[in-house]
Amino acid sequence: AARNFNVTATVVDRAGLVRATLRGDRAGPHTVESSVRKAFTAASMRGPTSALQQATIDNPGARNLVHLPGVLPLGGGVPVRAGDEVIGGVGVGGAPSGQIDEECANAGIEAARDRLR
Numbered sequence: 001a002a003r004n005f006n007v008t009a010t011v012v013d014r015a016g017l018v019r020a021t022l023r024g025d026r027a028g029p030h031t032v033e034s035s036v037r038k039a040f041t042a043a044s045m046r047g048p049t050s051a052l053q054q055a056t057i058d059n060p061g062a063r064n065l066v067h068l069p070g071v072l073p074l075g076g077g078v079p080v081r082a083g084d085e086v087i088g089g090v091g092v093g094g095a096p097s098g099q100i101d102e103e104c105a106n107a108g109i110e111a112a113r114d115r116l117r
Contacts, residue, residue, distance in 0.1 A: 007094035007101065009108060010035040011080070012043050014087050016070065024094070031094035038077030038091030038101070040070045046086045049077035050102055076101025080109055082116045 006026035011019045018039075023032055041049050052073040055062040065071055075098020080088040090108055092101040109116075 006031075007092050007104060008032050008035040009104065010039045010091045012036070012039040012089045012091075014043060016040040016043050016089070019088070027094045034072060034074070034076070034093030035091040037070055037072035038074065038093060038105075039089040040077075040091070041072050041089070042077035042079045042091060042105075043086060043089030044071070046079050048075075048079070048102060049073055049091070050075035050098060053098070074098050076105060078102060078105045078109065080116065087116070 006024040008021065008023040008027045008031035010021045013019050018036060021032065021035065038049050041052060045052055049072065052065065053075055056065065056073050066073060076093055077089055077091040079086045080090060090105040092104040095101045095104060
């Protein structure tokens, strides 16, 4: 069965600058900022934000990353790659969990895969 969530999705370029944001009509106001920060974090760290979230749990030194402006180590951000090169990030906020946010971000990237160069 299809699941519908009221989320916000943001795409950033390789510099972490917002290129597009789309907010569901019933998405909470906080989802805009969280999606932007997740996308920025994924592009900047060149990896999924769920991995960074785990790193902040496992590595005391990584906990300081939360003090960097724009960084949000919560699941829901994934890097966008063209081949091996990170060319941006997608962040989703507002689903019932960071794992579902990440699934949504990955689905969006997969839908655009043929246009990523």
